[in-house]
Amino acid sequence: MKKSPLPLQNISVNADEEEKKKKIRGREALVKLLRWHFGHSDFRGKQLQAIQAVLSGGDCFCLMPTGGGKSMCYQIPALAAPAGIVVVVSPLIALMESQVMALKEKGIAAEFLSSTQTSHVKNKIHEDLNSGKPSTRLLYATPELIATPAFMSKLTKIHARGLLNLIAIDEAHCISTWGHDFRPSYRNLSSLRSHLPDVPILALTATAVPKVQKDVIQSLCLREPLVLKSSFNRPNIYYEGRFCSLISGNYLQTDC
Template sequence: MKKSPLPMVQNTSSKDEKRTKKETLVKLLRWHFGYQEFRGKQLEAIEAVLSGRDCFCLMPTGGGKSMCYQIPALAKHGIVLVVSPLIALMENQVMALKEKGIAAEFLSSTQTSNVRNKIHEDLDSGKPSVRLLYVTPELIATPGFMSKLTKIHNRGLLSLIAIDEAHCISSWGHDFRPSYRKLSSLRNSLPDVPVLALTATAAPKVQKDVIESLCLQDPLVLKCSFNRRNIYYEVRYKDLLDDVYIDISSVLKSCGDVCAIVYCLERTTCDGLSAHLSKNGISSAAYHAGLNNKLRSSVLDDWISSKIQVVVATGIDRKDVRMVCHFNIPKSMESFYQESGRAGRDQLPSRSLLYYGVDDRKKMEFILRNAENKKLQSSSSEGELSKKSLTDFNQMIEYCESSGCRRKKILESFGEQVSATLCKKVM
């Protein structure tokens, strides 16, 4: 049932008025999302963008990044535009927001033309009902949609632009998307709309590149620790196991009916592993770009509603995931951190399990070296990036093969200072 709206936050300046504004934001948090207080840097980010200031926020997966733009959408009139690279995650967030009575929509090629037309009609109206609009960077790059955004802005109805997974704009990041590079046009076309850049994984060089590429103006820079205290990290060696398929089935069965994600490098591996788990009595399904839109949506719905326990995937999300397994070694520590971080986003004890094998390592090295040889022939800058990919992968190998505290290795890879007692203080 849709809840009655709470008062909007007014622009104020005195100490008493600022306290009142904070109290209003906390009320919005409690009323719509059920949380009692803001966590980490959430409130600072929210207050910054509500005041019209750009903000760069580095917050670990599970740290509540989405709250940094969802609360402003409720606190201020107008539309918050959210740019996200993954359609599955957009669908997931919009579904959750609608269940809370919050007017949210997403635009993508997976929707029917009727659904898209209704959203566009709402946007073109004088008083659009949508408060949060999720779009892909590819859509932003189209002249037609940019023209629509400009018209919405000219009517005073665009309050904030949030760039999720902002590391994708950097060619030095682990998940570079060329379409993200075109997001700089947002600043040129909409110069007075505050921009909030959010990421969970960005080394110092990437952070600088994101801020410059998005043309953020005097941004408030907020950084949280990368430490996910509620996640236990483990590596198992495929070459020492009699049968890795039997082992992963046994692990998942021992966890009971908890929600889990298994990441695989290839779609065929997703399909094969999912079939194996199902034969062994584990409710599972494959989820990847090779499936048609209808089947993908059906799998996502079944997983979110707990009809399916395990999703064998290349990219998907849910708050109460208790375990994330990597069936193949990821290509970088950043990729691994982001994916393993999908476990325990509700802050409850969770587990990360990575299966490491020599064959997997050689396969990934072959892929990366092939890419390096091709790029070295095209340009020196691309060759430099390809060398970085090999360096990043070697860091991942070191994580798997070395002894000692794995949590410490993760944090140090992001340049974080780690105390000697860190691993003794966490589960």
């Protein structure tokens, strides 16, 4: 069953616009969204800082271990804004598909665009994106699609209507030529800033040495980004050495 939309909080229509924005990105309202849609009691690690940074209109670079909850850093902002779309750049179609399916099961309007979809499905998504008030809150797309002139033009038009809230780039280390997973299609994402100068960008990765981090920030033209690094310590994983005789007594008595 789909959940009904959760009102962030009761805000007077005559309230000051900046005051409304502060309430939207306040901890209480964000935790309420987290509990309602995802069933978690509180944020983990650097999640809240990343969310509040992009909701304030700033750029953010987030280094977080696998399983650390990177997706929450852009899914909650998509739900916190009264309207508009968060675009998520993801390298794997299977990953996009599974995330969108999980979000839809929670009643969250999410879609993905890929070469695997039928023309009918794509047309329905584009129809929604072209509308005055799209129902889609999270739109997943590959870096190859994002960099095409046609799709960039679409994003520009959505932004011109004030409906492009955030661009989240997952696996951002793929941008760097210094990284082991460099992908040329990711490098082309550098054009996002020139086409969409005032849209906040969130770069997320689980693997980035300082050289790669610097390259990603420069390539995406992030403006004084908040750089967040979560601990990679896994207290449930440890090394243990035990002595074990590899040669039994029987083998010791064997003539060579």
